[in-house]
Amino acid sequence: MTLDLVVRLLKSVSDESRLRLLAMCARGEFTVTEFVQIMGQSQPRVSRHLKILCDAGLLERVREGNFVFYRLVNSAEIRSLTQQILAFIPASDARARSDQLRLNQIKDARLDAAEKYFQQVASKWEKLRSLHVEDLDVERALCELVEREMPETLLDIGTGTGRILEILAPFIMSGEGVDLSPEMLSVARTNLDKPGLEHCRVRQGNMYHLPYEDSAFDFVTLHQVLHYAGQPADVFAEISRVMRHSGTAVIIDFAPHNHEDFREEFQHRRLGFSDSEIQGLLSQFHLTASPPIEFPGRELTVTLWTGRKA
Numbered sequence: 001m002t003l004d005l006v007v008r009l010l011k012s013v014s015d016e017s018r019l020r021l022l023a024m025c026a027r028g029e030f031t032v033t034e035f036v037q038i039m040g041q042s043q044p045r046v047s048r049h050l051k052i053l054c055d056a057g058l059l060e061r062v063r064e065g066n067f068v069f070y071r072l073v074n075s076a077e078i079r080s081l082t083q084q085i086l087a088f089i090p091a092s093d094a095r096a097r098s099d100q101l102r103l104n105q106i107k108d109a110r111l112d113a114a115e116k117y118f119q120q121v122a123s124k125w126e127k128l129r130s131l132h133v134e135d136l137d138v139e140r141a142l143c144e145l146v147e148r149e150m151p152e153t154l155l156d157i158g159t160g161t162g163r164i165l166e167i168l169a170p171f172i173m174s175g176e177g178v179d180l181s182p183e184m185l186s187v188a189r190t191n192l193d194k195p196g197l198e199h200c201r202v203r204q205g206n207m208y209h210l211p212y213e214d215s216a217f218d219f220v221t222l223h224q225v226l227h228y229a230g231q232p233a234d235v236f237a238e239i240s241r242v243m244r245h246s247g248t249a250v251i252i253d254f255a256p257h258n259h260e261d262f263r264e265e266f267q268h269r270r271l272g273f274s275d276s277e278i279q280g281l282l283s284q285f286h287l288t289a290s291p292p293i294e295f296p297g298r299e300l301t302v303t304l305w306t307g308r309k310a
C-alpha cells in the first residue's frame, strides 16, 4: 500500500455517514435500499457516500440481476485497515448500535428467505446424495490438495450454498464463489456470514462468461457443476482464462452413468464424464492432467480431476 493510497483511503472515511457505511460493509453486503432503511438517510445522499468509498478503493459494487450490492474490496490490506479503523468506534455509540440492530434485522429476514428456498431444493439433493459416496470423503481429498498449495486466490464456480468455500477457507487468503442463481447466492451469503469466513464472498455470474479478469486466480474448483453444462469445452476455456500460470483446477463430477431420469428430475445436461473426455478438455486448454481419483458409491462414482496450467 502506498502513502498516497493510505491518505486517499483515510480521507474517504473522514465523515460520519461513510464510517457507518464502512462498518456495515465489514459485516456483509448490502444494497442502497437496505442502507437507506438502516441509516434513515435519503437514497441520493447514501449513493453519494457509497460512490466516494468505491472511488477510494475501499468498497466495490457487484451487480446481481436488478440488485447492486456494496461490499468491502476483498484484499487482506483493506480488511486489516478497515478493522483497525473500526476498532476505534465505541461499542456503546448510539448510532453504531442502532445501525447494528437494523442490520441484524435485515440479515434475519434474509436468513428466513434463504432457509425457505433451500428447504425446497434440499430434498432433491438428499436423494442424489444417497446414490454416491459421502461428500465428506471427497471434501477431505479436496482439502488436502488445497492445503498442499495454500493458494492466495481461489474461485469456486457454481458455488451453490458456498459449501466448498466454507471447507477451503482455512487454506486460502481470499475466496470467490460464483453462481447463476440469485436464490442460491442468498443461501451462500448467509452461510458465509460467520467468523473466519470474511475473506470468502460470492457474486452472480455464468460459468460460460466468468465476471473476472484473465489470470485472476491461483486455484479454481468446480464441484458437481459440470453436468449442467451443455458446452463443457466453453467452461474449460473460461477456467483456463481466469487461472494464473502454474495455477490448479479441480473438477469433481460423476463418472459416466445411465440415470437418464436425472435429465428431467435434476436438469442434468450430461450423464457423467469419462477420464478421457476430461483429460482431453484439460489438455485442449493448456492444463496438464494428474491421474484422476475415483470415489465409487452405491450407484454413482464421483471422480476428482486435477489440471495444472504450465
Ligand SMILES: C[S@@+](CC[C@H](N)C(=O)[O-])C[C@H]1O[C@@H](n2cnc3c(N)ncnc32)[C@H](O)[C@@H]1O
Residues within 6 Å of the ligand: 157, 158, 159, 160, 161, 162, 163, 164, 178, 179, 180, 181, 184, 205, 206, 207, 208, 222, 223, 224, 225, 228
Ligand atoms: C449441484 S449444485 C453444486 C453446488 C456446489 N458446487 C456444491 O458442491 O455444494 C450446482 C450449482 O451450479 C449452479 N449453476 C448451474 N449452471 C450454472 C452456470 N451456467 N453458471 C454458474 N453456476 C451455475 C447452480 O445454480 C447450482 O448452485
